[in-house]
Amino acid sequence: VSGRGGAARRGGRAAGAASPAEHALLGLLAAAEPGQPAHGYDLARRFGEGHPLGEVIRLEPGMLYHHLKNLDRRGWVDAATQPQPGRPPRRTFRLTAEGRAELDRWLAEPVSHTREIRLEFLLKLYFAGLLDPSRRAVLVREQRAVLGALADSLAAQIAGRAAAPADPGDGIDPSFGVAVLRLRLAQTHAALAWLDAIGGAAAPEP
Amino acid sequence: VSGRGGAARRGGRAAGAASPAEHALLGLLAAAEPGQPAHGYDLARRFGEGHPLGEVIRLEPGMLYHHLKNLDRRGWVDAATQPQPGRPPRRTFRLTAEGRAELDRWLAEPVSHTREIRLEFLLKLYFAGLLDPSRRAVLVREQRAVLGALADSLAAQIAGRAAAPADPGDGIDPSFGVAVLRLRLAQTHAALAWLDAIGGAAAPEP
DNA sequence: GGGATCATGTAACAGGTTACATGATTCA
């Protein structure tokens, strides 16, 4: 009865890494007016229907306050309680220097799997555009390179299986494995084409 | 202090529904020889590297035994302990009639979101092909119809936003929302093209 | 007076990840 000791990895994220939702909160705080630190209720509205973030990630109040507590524990935000007459007191949050550094690190890093495009990359794209449009173009370019390499690797694996039917007679039908790879390749190609479309800078016809 | 009362929904799954991993276990038990009921260790190997299921879903021994216990509680499998000399006793599992009915129900139902193609639909495809190739073709056809309707809906939403820039002057840039929809549409189109390719029945050139 | 909004949380539930415990036998 000694417990685990190691670190847990959840949902493709590295050990100790913050969730996409927590990074989104850092991004919102970075975009807030310096003189007007945001509070939880205010932030919660940005994750609701009709708001751009709400189309990518939904965050119920319970989880939102939970994440803010985590960010405070990590030292990435600074909390302050402001009493207001005739209202519940507000807990306002400011981004610390460490929090800003973490946000910048996250924003500069493309995601490594196609399945992360739908949530995590969309969040990075949103905040990169909000905070610094020039960084947005860099992010799209680097994400394109990562997915391009992934597509090449998948295509090579497909070609390899077609050439060498591994262990002839082991009873395993290789066609399913190839279908799986082809699906991944198709999804990756679709993401690449989408990146090219939003990266913009439409090349003029020669 | 009264608790919640309602039902929880996890990961797009309906309340009370079994996970993809549990259905995969039902599928493996259905494909097993009737005289040779499978045991946990045996099943675990099928989720490892190099096996077709391992390319879609990984299942560590801990979770596998956990799922088998759940399936037993639901009455979908029947467990029996067989002592063997000089070895830890085996717990073998047989599919019950209720378990077989649940498997058939699951296999006949296409997934409703594009993101579920990568895991849940691939599992259905694998077991449909293993248990009854004719059912596989039906599944692909019905999945095609579901995703086709989804693509139409996404295209309509994109067209709608282009036409009516909701609430002029509300300060929200609509281009991000359109980019999100376009990504979903691109991923759905990729899945549709892949379905057409694996659904096969390649039409001969006229 | 009643519902919506402001504002912050907690309780209970559900599920997944990982390391580790246990202990025999077979094989190099």
Next chain:
DNA sequence: TGAATCATGTAACCTGTTACATGATCCC
């Protein structure tokens, strides 16, 4: 002798979902 295989699980930890508690003020 020591590593791998057989074989089944548990302990500790993590994230996430939903309902609910609390209590004021504003608007109809």
